[in-house]
Amino acid sequence: MAIQITDWGEIAWLDDGQELSSIQGLKTGIVTLSPGGYQPRHRHYEEQVIYVLEGQARSILDGVEHGLSVGGFFHWKAGVEHEIYNTGQGAFRHLLVSNPEALEEAEFHKGEGQQGKISSDLIYVAVEAIRTQFLETLHHSYAIFDSHGNLILQSRFYPDFCQKHCEPEQNPGICRCMRRIPLKDCSQEQVFSCEYGMEIFQYPIQFGGSFMGYIQSGYIRHSATQKGRMEDVYDSPESVVAGIKALMGRIVKAVRNYCEFEQFRRELTEKELRISNQRETQEIF
Numbered sequence: 523m524a525i526q527i528t529d530w531g532e533i534a535w536l537d538d539g540q541e542l543s544s545i546q547g548l549k550t551g552i553v554t555l556s557p558g559g560y561q562p563r564h565r566h567y568e569e570q571v572i573y574v575l576e577g578q579a580r581s582i583l584d585g586v587e588h589g590l591s592v593g594g595f596f597h598w599k600a601g602v603e604h605e606i607y608n609t610g611q612g613a614f615r616h617l618l619v620s621n622p623e624a625l626e627e628a629e630f631h632k633g634e635g636q637q638g639k640i641s642s643d644l645i646y647v648a649v650e651a652i653r654t655q656f657l658e659t660l661h662h663s664y665a666i667f668d669s670h671g672n673l674i675l676q677s678r679f680y681p682d683f684c685q686k687h688c689e690p691e692q693n694p695g696i697c698r699c700m701r702r703i704p705l706k707d708c709s710q711e712q713v714f715s716c717e718y719g720m721e722i723f724q725y726p727i728q729f730g731g732s733f734m735g736y737i738q739s740g741y742i743r744h745s746a747t748q749k750g751r752m753e754d755v756y757d758s759p760e761s762v763v764a765g766i767k768a769l770m771g772r773i774v775k776a777v778r779n780y781c782e783f784e785q786f787r788r789e790l791t792e793k794e795l796r797i798s799n800q801r802e803t804q805e806i807f
Contacts, residue, residue, distance in 0.1 A: 523535065523536060526551075526746060526759055526760055527745070528745055528757040528759065529743075529745060529751055529752075529757035530555055530556060530559040530560060530561050530756075530757060531553070531554040531555045531556040531559050531613070532553075532554050533551045533552070533553050533554070533618070533759050533760075534551055534552040534554075535549070535550070535551040535760065536550045536551055536552075548619055548620070548621055549568075549618075549619075549620045549621075549622060549760070549761045549764060550617070550618065550619050550620075551617075551618050551759075551761075552575070552615060552616075552617060552618070553572075553615065553616050553617075553618045553759075554613050554614070554615050555577075555579060555606060555608045555613065555614040555615075556608065556613060557608060557610070557611065557612055557613060558608060559607075559608045559614070560605070560606070560607050560608070561604075561605055561606040561756055562605055562754045562755055562756045563582075563603060563604070563605040563682065563756070564603070564604060564605070564681075564742075564756035564758070564762075565601065565602070565603050565604070565661060565662060565679070565681075566598060566599070566600055566601060566602050566603075566604055566762075566765070567600060567622065567662060567762055567765025567766050567768070567769055568600055568620045568621055568622040568761055568762070568764065568765035568768070569597075569598070569599055569600045569620065569621045570597075570598045570618060570619070570620045570621075570761075571595070571596070571597050571598075571618075571619045571620075572595075572596050572598070572616040572617060572618050572619070573593075573594070573595050573616060573617045574590050574591060574592050574593060574594040574595075574596075574614075574615075574616045575592065575615045575616055575617060576592060576612070576613060576614065576615040577592070577608065577610040577612055577613055577614035577615060578590065578591050578592075578608075578609050578610035578614065579606050579607060579608050579609055579610070579614045580606070580607045580609050581596075581604065581605070581606050581607075582604070582605045582606075583598065583602055583603070583604050584602050584603050584604075585603075590606070590614070590616070600765070601660070601661045601662070603661075605756075618761070620761040620764075620765070622761055622762075622764035622765035622767075622768045640729060640730045640731075640732040640734065640781075640785070641788070642668070642669075644729070644734065644781050644784060644785065645668055645669075645674065645727065645734040645735045645777065645781070646668070646674060647780075647784055648776075648777045648778075648780040648781045648784060649666055649674050649675050649777060651780050651784075652776045652777065652780055653675060656773075656776055657675065657677075657773070660677065660679075660769070661679045662677060662679055662739065662766075662769060663677050663679055663680045663681065663684070663739060663740070663741045664676070664677045664737060664738065664739040664769075664770070664773065665677065665690075665694075665695060665700055665737070665738045665739075666727075666735060666736075666737045666773075666777075667695070667700075667708075667735050667736055667737075667738075668734070668735040669708075669709075669732075669733050669734055669735050669736075670705070671701075671705045671708070672695075673694055673695025673696075673700075674735065676690065676694045676695060678691065680741060681720070681741055681742075681755070682754075683718070683720065683743075683752070683754075683755050684697075684720065684741050687718050688716075698716065698717065699716035699717075699720070699722055699738075699741075700738060702714060702716065702722075703724060708724070708726065708733075708736045709726045709728075709733040709736070710726065711724065711725055711726065712724040712725075713747075715747075716741075718752075719743065719750065719752055720740075720741050720742060720743060720755075721740055721741075721742050721743070721744045721747065722738055722739075722740045722741055723738065723739055723740040723766055723767065723770060724736055724737070724738045725737055725770050725774060727774055727777055727778065728778075729777075729778050729781045729782070729785075730781075730785065734777075734781070737770055737773055737774060739766055739769060739770050739773075740766050742756075742758040742762060742763075742766070743755040743756060743757050743758060744757070744758050744762075744763065745757045746760065
């Protein structure tokens, strides 16, 4: 059993050998919110189910208040905005079962071995194609760039802390954290902290043996890798990190899948055009 200490309490993550945590994709633990503790407003990357074991708390979920007491069973969907106050005299504890659907590390790099000429506009076409049906339904922070560091698409949902210090909506693609990694290193996976202490995850988008661009997400407080305390910023548990990686994996996979479809469509169109031209030439002679 691994103990993760946070600003607001702790989480005792169950060992991999435990029955619950051995189920594919699930992450389980006992969450303790200290007396008087508060989990500041944050957005869930992963689906969660909790069962209250001890104490009392007040939960605000997408602006709606709920009371949490012993024996209570609750289901929180991914993407909801959430905060919790410990309203009891002692610790507030609950069993957490989350489903971050974390992907294997190799998921980000599938297709790297394929070879062929890749058009520079392919990533733009792919992002636009999945934008309305997928990307705009995500209430999470992300920014997608091409291989030259030009912004393709940026989420509207950034933490209050980021909005206060950097105003990403007013400065799309040019926040200092978005330019922290030199372009020559953007084809590699990166995890780094901005100057204010928020942790950011960056992954390359590869297709056909080419580096097409990269995606950034996260923008979280994660005390497991950082020192100090940030006022009114949620100290994210490991399940949130897994959820961020899973979300980025789904975005990268969706972009790559559409690139594969679009590349095939273009090659087929070119082939049909060549055949048509050959026929016209034969008819002339």
